[in-house]
Amino acid sequence: MTARRLDKGGRIDRSHSLKFSWDGRKIRGHAGDTLASALLANNEQILGRSFKYHRPRGIMSAGVEESGAIVTVGEGARRDANVKATTQELFDGLVATGQNAWPNVRHDAGAVSNLFSRFLVAGFYYKTFMGLPPFEWGEGTGWWMRYEKIIRRAAGMGTASREPDPDNYEHAHAFCDVLVVGAGPAGLNAALTAARAGLDVVLVEQDFEAGGDYLNQASDGSRLSELLSDLETAGVRLMTRTTAFGLYDHGTAGLLERVTNHLANPSQHMPRQRFWTLRAKQTILATGALERHVVFGNNDRPGVMTAAAARTYLNRFGVLPGEKIVISTNNDSAYIVAVDLAGSGAAVHLLDARSDIHADLAATLKGSDVHLTSGAAALNVRGNKGVSGLETALSSGMGWRQGGIEDCDLVLVSGGWSPVVNLASHRGAKPVWDGNNCCFLPGQTSEPVHMAGAAAGIWQTTACEVSGKAAGAAAANALGKSVATISMSGSAGWAHPISALYEVTVPGKKLKSFVDPQHDVTADDVRLAHREGMVSVEHLKRYTTLGMATDQGKMGNVIGMALMADALGKDISEVGTTTFRPPYTPVSLGALTGRNSGEHFRALRRTPMDRWNRDHEATMTDAGLWHRPWYFARPGETIKEAYIRETTTVRNSVGLCDVTSLGKIAVQGPDATEFLNRIYTNPFAKLAIGKARYGIMLRDDGMVMDDGTTWRLSETNYFMTTTTAHAAKVMVWLEELLHLRWPDLKVHVTSVSEQWAGCAVAGPKSRDVLAACVEDADLVSNDSLPFMGVVEARLKNGVPCRIARISFSGEMASEVYVPSDYAPAMMDLLWKAAEVLDGCLYGMEALGALRIEKGHVTGVELDGRVTIEDAGLGKMASNKKDYIGNVLRQRPDMMREDRARLVGIFPKDRSQTFNAGTILCKSDEVSGHGEGWITGVTYSPTFGHWIGIGFINGGHNAWQDKSVTVADPVRRENVDVEIVSPHMYDPDGGRHLG
Amino acid sequence: MIRIPCPYCGERDHSEFTYGGDGSITYPALDAPMADWLEAVFERENVRGLQLETWHHVMGCRMWLLVERDTMTHEIHSVRAAHTGLAAVLEEKS
Numbered sequence A: 001m002t003a004r005r006l007d008k009g010g011r012i013d014r015s016h017s018l019k020f021s022w023d024g025r026k027i028r029g030h031a032g033d034t035l036a037s038a039l040l041a042n043n044e045q046i047l048g049r050s051f052k053y054h055r056p057r058g059i060m061s062a063g064v065e066e067s068g069a070i071v072t073v074g075e076g077a078r079r080d081a082n083v084k085a086t087t088q089e090l091f092d093g094l095v096a097t098g099q100n101a102w103p104n105v106r107h108d109a110g111a112v113s114n115l116f117s118r119f120l121v122a123g124f125y126y127k128t129f130m131g132l133p134p135f136e137w138g139e140g141t142g143w144w145m146r147y148e149k150i151i152r153r154a155a156g157m158g159t160a161s162r163e164p165d166p167d168n169y170e171h172a173h174a175f176c177d178v179l180v181v182g183a184g185p186a187g188l189n190a191a192l193t194a195a196r197a198g199l200d201v202v203l204v205e206q207d208f209e210a211g212g213d214y215l216n217q218a219s220d221g222s223r224l225s226e227l228l229s230d231l232e233t234a235g236v237r238l239m240t241r242t243t244a245f246g247l248y249d250h251g252t253a254g255l256l257e258r259v260t261n262h263l264a265n266p267s268q269h270m271p272r273q274r275f276w277t278l279r280a281k282q283t284i285l286a287t288g289a290l291e292r293h294v295v296f297g298n299n300d301r302p303g304v305m306t307a308a309a310a311r312t313y314l315n316r317f318g319v320l321p322g323e324k325i326v327i328s329t330n331n332d333s334a335y336i337v338a339v340d341l342a343g344s345g346a347a348v349h350l351l352d353a354r355s356d357i358h359a360d361l362a363a364t365l366k367g368s369d370v371h372l373t374s375g376a377a378a379l380n381v382r383g384n385k386g387v388s389g390l391e392t393a394l395s396s397g398m399g400w401r402q403g404g405i406e407d408c409d410l411v412l413v414s415g416g417w418s419p420v421v422n423l424a425s426h427r428g429a430k431p432v433w434d435g436n437n438c439c440f441l442p443g444q445t446s447e448p449v450h451m452a453g454a455a456a457g458i459w460q461t462t463a464c465e466v467s468g469k470a471a472g473a474a475a476a477n478a479l480g481k482s483v484a485t486i487s488m489s490g491s492a493g494w495a496h497p498i499s500a501l502y503e504v505t506v507p508g509k510k511l512k513s514f515v516d517p518q519h520d521v522t523a524d525d526v527r528l529a530h531r532e533g534m535v536s537v538e539h540l541k542r543y544t545t546l547g548m549a550t551d552q553g554k555m556g557n558v559i560g561m562a563l564m565a566d567a568l569g570k571d572i573s574e575v576g577t578t579t580f581r582p583p584y585t586p587v588s589l590g591a592l593t594g595r596n597s598g599e600h601f602r603a604l605r606r607t608p609m610d611r612w613n614r615d616h617e618a619t620m621t622d623a624g625l626w627h628r629p630w631y632f633a634r635p636g637e638t639i640k641e642a643y644i645r646e647t648t649t650v651r652n653s654v655g656l657c658d659v660t661s662l663g664k665i666a667v668q669g670p671d672a673t674e675f676l677n678r679i680y681t682n683p684f685a686k687l688a689i690g691k692a693r694y695g696i697m698l699r700d701d702g703m704v705m706d707d708g709t710t711w712r713l714s715e716t717n718y719f720m721t722t723t724t725a726h727a728a729k730v731m732v733w734l735e736e737l738l739h740l741r742w743p744d745l746k747v748h749v750t751s752v753s754e755q756w757a758g759c760a761v762a763g764p765k766s767r768d769v770l771a772a773c774v775e776d777a778d779l780v781s782n783d784s785l786p787f788m789g790v791v792e793a794r795l796k797n798g799v800p801c802r803i804a805r806i807s808f809s810g811e812m813a814s815e816v817y818v819p820s821d822y823a824p825a826m827m828d829l830l831w832k833a834a835e836v837l838d839g840c841l842y843g844m845e846a847l848g849a850l851r852i853e854k855g856h857v858t859g860v861e862l863d864g865r866v867t868i869e870d871a872g873l874g875k876m877a878s879n880k881k882d883y884i885g886n887v888l889r890q891r892p893d894m895m896r897e898d899r900a901r902l903v904g905i906f907p908k909d910r911s912q913t914f915n916a917g918t919i920l921c922k923s924d925e926v927s928g929h930g931e932g933w934i935t936g937v938t939y940s941p942t943f944g945h946w947i948g949i950g951f952i953n954g955g956h957n958a959w960q961d962k963s964v965t966v967a968d969p970v971r972r973e974n975v976d977v978e979i980v981s982p983h984m985y986d987p988d989g990g991r992h993l994g
Numbered sequence B: 001m002i003r004i005p006c007p008y009c010g011e012r013d014h015s016e017f018t019y020g021g022d023g024s025i026t027y028p029a030l031d032a033p034m035a036d037w038l039e040a041v042f043e044r045e046n047v048r049g050l051q052l053e054t055w056h057h058v059m060g061c062r063m064w065l066l067v068e069r070d071t072m073t074h075e076i077h078s079v080r081a082a083h084t085g086l087a088a089v090l091e092e093k094s
Ligand SMILES: [Zn+2]
Pocket: B006, B007, B008, B009, B010, B057, B060, B061, B062, B063
């Protein structure tokens, strides 16, 4: 192949030269080039090495179906593997390298595997390395795992960068009346017709230039410019460099816009790519068609490409891809290619597989120097790293016989056209085989999706234009506009029938013919798969990996099916169809992620006293979405020293803790009492105004959903608190019950978690702190505010508050809530009072220590598998009323005494420690799932050693005097423990009474 | 992505909603026999075709909705407020 740039012609800007690097060498192209066209203009032939056999590969197409020119673009963290050179827009400074080759694609040591190719046929790896189940399952798989690493290194594509992606990506959303996919002759006319009917139209085009097949034609481009200017006038939103990669339900389309992939120095604020979710009322698919190869010997050599690709390189990019060209076709579309190439000075020999050429068709070659041979086709390419000649085949009865040898440097192939039915297929419209057109046509769909142009099997440009207008009019009329309908129903077929041709062979000749060049699947592989019992296309795909490469079968699927049909002695329509799934072309993970990465991976919730906490030396930690104080270290203190001090201070004096993250729900209305009585296991019917009650709610199936306190503020107004972890779930649950089950109850629930900031004041001196902070100290006396009492008061700084005397720590304690904006003011006041009493601020770690000592459960214990008895709260289950979950919690299995029950855990040797998340086993049977598990551990200042909380079968009574071991094989040695009552600290509960 | 026409908010992406469950279930009374509860909670149909289901417009108006959806095609045949009283009010208004 001797390709060269012509002096004139094409849509490139010859005055604008671009420098780029290919495999370390600096070469030049022009603005308007793709990487492929620029490499071709420089006569670069070998651009890649194949997947399995490391065969040299060059440019095979001019679009997304490319299977040869697959390269790596960019360096360092921006290295992008498996880029199709045919779709990569050239820019100044672009760095591209060959892949799957060492030392480079032109001299590849891995090519030796080509010599052993008969050992590397379909299924080879599986047969050789996998075990023979069921007899050798484990062993065989083990060997496979070992070999796989080596094989994967030899076979493969490019290597992704291991560095973090330095670029930004965006998610964007849009709506429109009509989405048109594809800006070729059909799509442009469809968009224009719909827009002129007054509709909001989005037209997306994967190329960097709109025009589709107009760009490939040898014309001055005036028709295209006119259409584009009309589109602008009509207000069509044209998005180039944008791929509609998937169609989803209810008119949703996924679009990938490449914003800066083509820019040499993109500005910092620009996203590299934008991931659009577009909702359209009507969708028109004018996605065109892809030209197919024909399978023949060495049809994967550099210098073999589709006929239409050569026309694109010639007319769009001003590159003549060869001097002596043989074109092998089975249809009319290659004739114009032959004429255009001959007109640019190439010697062109056109082989038409059809024996009878209609005089009208032959006449299209008149005036050109194209030499036409009918009843002929390409048989075998000669040359190792390029094309040095072509053995031809001549029609012989139903088959072929060996012909002569053509001297040539470029072989062009047209095996027919495959409409791009992928997006319609995403919507469940099964492609239907059409024998007359030798292709799959889009299937029927009841959704508002219209097909137009070559995507619908319409081959001539003028017919495509009409088809686009017809689709535009149909979409407009479906949206209530009144546009004259244009009749254009499906494919009119070829002017002269195409001949079905998928493979060229002659008897007795051994050929290496590729069906799926990207995955190195040969025609013999397909036949082998058939011989080994694969009878369906789905088998074929999985056994040979046909169609599973990055082009997802754009190049080889139809041919593979045709060969399978031939082997089975069936028609292609009987073999099956292909289901295409999104994405049409690969979508980068960065685009899918968008801005949801790093610290923006999920939402961050800060409490209104977040700044206050941090100003007071809080070290923060994550608790669900929340940032909460973990501990408040004094200078020089470790975390352990800090939380032990904090825990001890709460037990002896007083501590303050931000509890704002607890869920808070206002339950209001005349039936609020009845509602609460139905959702909590314990009675709420007689809770007095000014009192709080600890409650447990179950799910329908009887498992514990959540716990918390609910305060009665008035006859009809309650303030419910939930755990931090389950706040959202409980809110949804209450709404569901009120809307779906008990619409007769007059209750309204409002989430007020964001509206109230809360602080726990805990410890024997907590009342002193409250008394110092409220305007009327009498309101917080033991009489006014007894255990489980609630008061609404005013702080000394005028801030209104609600206080309930409840205790999570086991000490005398209260929770004080103020409107969120007053949180720092409340903290200033409380802290001033607590500090003089030698109080402290405490965080999650001390909170955990206090509650574990006391055996109080949290969301960690209430994990959805726990019954009320399991949690040690069985006495909270009323037997005097009906409530949610009461029936199913009494299922026999849930009442079993030997279920895992809440327990406390002490190390036998008190100096030892153990971890949360570990398994509790019988000491003489440390294996399997054990007898229980540990949910929380802490150093207990009260006991002076480590303690834990968890669950074990039968509860602590069953394990008295029995030997239990904490199994922690990964992190540390196993530890022998004692199982004790979960109520380790102050079991009689006297301390919270003060 | 399916789109659900909320009677309060208009047509919205399903990502604004959470799926509830089978909307055809009448939950037993709180004191009903265990067999009734077992059936309501655990015995579910796996419908191919039109199914009545509950959805919560959790990122929108927070209304619970009854949606008739075809499980094969995702076609949505009807959407109404699950709360009978609210559904009636809406109907009166329209
Ligand atoms: Zn809504």
